[in-house]
Amino acid sequence: MSAFWRTVTVSLTALETRALLLDIEGTTTPVEFVYQILFPYARAHVAEYLARNQDSADCREAVALLREEHAAEVRLKPDITYGDLEYIFSLMDRDKKSPGLKALQGLVWQDGYKSGELRGQVYPDVVPAFERWRARGLDIYIYSSGSVLAQRLLFGSTEAGDLTTFLKGYFDTAVGSKVSPDSYGVIAQRIRVPPPAILFVSDIGRELDAARTIGMRTVFCVRGGGDAPPKSNVHPVIGSFDEIVD
Numbered sequence: 001m002s003a004f005w006r007t008v009t010v011s012l013t014a015l016e017t018r019a020l021l022l023d024i025e026g027t028t029t030p031v032e033f034v035y036q037i038l039f040p041y042a043r044a045h046v047a048e049y050l051a052r053n054q055d056s057a058d059c060r061e062a063v064a065l066l067r068e069e070h071a072a073e074v075r076l077k078p079d080i081t082y083g084d085l086e087y088i089f090s091l092m093d094r095d096k097k098s099p100g101l102k103a104l105q106g107l108v109w110q111d112g113y114k115s116g117e118l119r120g121q122v123y124p125d126v127v128p129a130f131e132r133w134r135a136r137g138l139d140i141y142i143y144s145s146g147s148v149l150a151q152r153l154l155f156g157s158t159e160a161g162d163l164t165t166f167l168k169g170y171f172d173t174a175v176g177s178k179v180s181p182d183s184y185g186v187i188a189q190r191i192r193v194p195p196p197a198i199l200f201v202s203d204i205g206r207e208l209d210a211a212r213t214i215g216m217r218t219v220f221c222v223r224g225g226g227d228a229p230p231k232s233n234v235h236p237v238i239g240s241f242d243e244i245v246d
Contacts, residue, residue, distance in 0.1 A: 005222065005229045007239045010199075012136070013246055015217050018197040019168075020133060021187065023178075024144040024151065026203035027221045033121040041112055042105040043092055047085055049108045058107055065100030066091075097145045099173060106149035113153045120154035122163065123223065129241035130166040136246060139168040141191060143183075143200075148172050179206040181213040188214070201244070208235045219244065 025034050053059040063084060070087050074080065082090055091101045112118035133140055142151050148170040155163040169191065176183030188195045195215035202208050208218040212235070220235040222228065229237055238244060 005220075005233060005237045007222070007243060008236050010219055010236050010238060010244045011246070012133075012138070012199065012244060015199060016197055017138065017199045017217065019139040019141060019191060019193045019199070021141045021143050021184075021198055021200040021211075021216070023200075023202035023204065023207065023221075024142060024146065024154070026223055027201055028122050028126050028142075029154065030121055030123065030223070037118070037121075038105075038109060039092065041118060042108045043089070045108050045111070046088060046104065049104075049111065050085070053107070059104075062100055062103040062107060065103060066098070067100075069098055069100050097173060097177075102145065102147045102150070102172065106147035106153070109150055109153055113157050118153075118157070120156070120158040120163075122155075122158050122160065123241075125241040127160045127163065129244065130163060132246070134166055139191070139193075140166055141169045141171065141187070142167060143171040143175075143178065143187060145173055145178060148174075178204070179210050181210045184211045184216055185214045188216070199244075201238075201241075205230055205233060205235070 022028055025031055050059065050063070066084065066087060070082065088101060088104065091098045109118060113120075130140060142155070144151055146154075151170045151172070152164060155167060171187055171190075175186045175190075184195070184200070188198060191198075196217065199217045199219060200208065200211040201219045201221050202211075203221045203223065205220065208220055212218045218235045220229050220233060220237045222237055222239055224239075229235070
């Protein structure tokens with residue numbers, strides 16, 4: 001292991017932590033679950049979902065968002081236009097953090113979780129950490145590019161049971177981009193905790209940089225098979241939630 005990103009132990013007491021803000025992909029949940037299970041499921045079932053739910057208010061709202069995004073793209077590139085389904089697949093192919101796509105994916109996944117075809121996944125150290133942090137009186141929040149619905153579905157259906165009982169709240173890109181400092185300021189205001197008392201854990205350096213800019217404490221989570229932090233990394237590095245101690 002290279003010295004510049006050797007893992008450390010992070011003390012919640014020393015940091016005077018009152019709340020934890022957690023990323024999902026690569027932090028609480030394996031990246032493979034997202035890219036090899038969730039995304040393919042949405043792609044395989046989205047056309048059927050749209051056909052069955054075209055009169056649903058939630059479906060109509062997601063499609064309206066997608067059409068607004070498509071119109072904005074067309075204004076920039078008038079020679080590129082798509083039908084609704086073509087545009088959805090285009091966004092998937094480009095792995096775009098599209099609010100409309102994320103909303104629609106959450107609705108498709110909801111059917112999958114209800115049928116039992118999908119079940120949320122978390123790393124083995126997540127549940128014991130949630131139990132420790134809750135016993136200590138800390139509030140735990142999630143901030144992910146996936147919709148709040150998708151977050152609730154994932155944590156509500158894991159093999160370890162319903163983990164939503166541990167979670168105080170959820171945030172998605174409705175508060176702003178995950179690489180924008182303003183987004184973290186909004187979250188701090190909404191949960192009514194000053195930034196220095198919030199510990200943000202993510203596997204993405206740019207997200208951590210943004211949170212650190214407004215004064216949040218930060219931890220770079222490096223799971224097995226994940227990307228190594230850049231040599232310019234200034235965030236403490238952990239390989240497991242076991243390294244976040246009282």
